[in-house]
Amino acid sequence: MIGSRHKERGLNRKVTTTRQRRRQHLMEVKVRRETARRQNSRKVFGFLFRLCFFTLLIGGAYYGIREALAHFLFENPEYNVRQIDVVVAGDMSRADVLEAAQIKEGGNIFAVDLGGISRRIEALSQVEDVEVERILPNKISIHVEERRPIAWAAPIGAESHPFNEPTSVMLDPRGYALPKSSRTEYVNLPIIWVRSQILEISPGVRIDDEAVQLAIGLLQKVQTAPIGTRFVIQEIDLSKEFCLIARDRSKMSVMFGFDQLDEQLAKLGIMLEHFESMHAKPATINLLVQRNTPVTFAQNVVPVDPAEVPAAEATPTPKKGSKPAKEPPIRRALPVNPQPRKTNRG
Numbered sequence: 001m002i003g004s005r006h007k008e009r010g011l012n013r014k015v016t017t018t019r020q021r022r023r024q025h026l027m028e029v030k031v032r033r034e035t036a037r038r039q040n041s042r043k044v045f046g047f048l049f050r051l052c053f054f055t056l057l058i059g060g061a062y063y064g065i066r067e068a069l070a071h072f073l074f075e076n077p078e079y080n081v082r083q084i085d086v087v088v089a090g091d092m093s094r095a096d097v098l099e100a101a102q103i104k105e106g107g108n109i110f111a112v113d114l115g116g117i118s119r120r121i122e123a124l125s126q127v128e129d130v131e132v133e134r135i136l137p138n139k140i141s142i143h144v145e146e147r148r149p150i151a152w153a154a155p156i157g158a159e160s161h162p163f164n165e166p167t168s169v170m171l172d173p174r175g176y177a178l179p180k181s182s183r184t185e186y187v188n189l190p191i192i193w194v195r196s197q198i199l200e201i202s203p204g205v206r207i208d209d210e211a212v213q214l215a216i217g218l219l220q221k222v223q224t225a226p227i228g229t230r231f232v233i234q235e236i237d238l239s240k241e242f243c244l245i246a247r248d249r250s251k252m253s254v255m256f257g258f259d260q261l262d263e264q265l266a267k268l269g270i271m272l273e274h275f276e277s278m279h280a281k282p283a284t285i286n287l288l289v290q291r292n293t294p295v296t297f298a299q300n301v302v303p304v305d306p307a308e309v310p311a312a313e314a315t316p317t318p319k320k321g322s323k324p325a326k327e328p329p330i331r332r333a334l335p336v337n338p339q340p341r342k343t344n345r346g
Helices: 002-012 018-074 094-101 114-122 210-224 261-277
Strands: 083-089 127-135 139-146 151-155 169-171 191-194 233-237 244-248 253-256 282-286 295-297
Touching: 083 094, 094 114, 094 139, 114 127, 114 139, 151 210, 191 210, 210 233, 210 244, 210 261, 253 261, 261 282
Parallel strands: 083 139, 151 191, 191 233, 253 282
Antiparallel strands: 127 139, 151 169, 233 244, 244 253, 282 295
């Protein structure tokens, strides 16, 4: 029994040679390589299929949405521009705004470039701010705010009004040059006398000169300060390089320094209030000096009311047939030196 078992065990052993083992390894490598190749091909094909599917899906959705928008919005006559509201805070007319905006009624409201309209209108020199709004279904609203001039800028030495000077311009509160206007409220604006080189600019360009900016700031401060009722600036002279010379309607001249305008205005207000209580009219005030401010006064001239002057009496005209009045006799002048007396000699 024992011998038979050993014989069976010997028969169950797998006898392989070195050549057989090499062939077996080669077959296993080939099988694994083919399997990996098939798996890679299957992955690539699946990726390409999913890519094509999602591409077609996105393209179809885009095409469908575009057609829907075109049908319901862009090609719908209900959304054509039928009304253009233009509101202008200034002198520009509706035609000027529409010409600059390059917009007409009839086009689709969604095809209107609101940003382009704003940029074209803001390119005008007199425009400060633009607001364009799309109001569904068929309305475009344009609100334009023009620059408001605060003063004239004219060359020093000009003899006529700045409106008649070819190089003069108007200035807004930020110092932008504006084209001249003949409106009544603009003709009487304060005048800033500047060097002629500063005025070599085009409308819409900002004047960055320090003295000009200080003069504009002085005008704004005076208008908002309580002193504005006592000192209404008519002109500011920038001929001096170290100060501003402001004159009011009564030709009172005040010299301001470039620094601390608020403190100088407060000091001027106290001085004018004191002079008003004294019934004195100053002619010049030099605020460049902090203490013992130099002041000169105008001569007190009492104006004559024409109603109080008596009219000259009319000379009566002689009647016909009446003798003319005799002229008063003209007496001869007597000698001043007395004649010597005659004495009798006897």
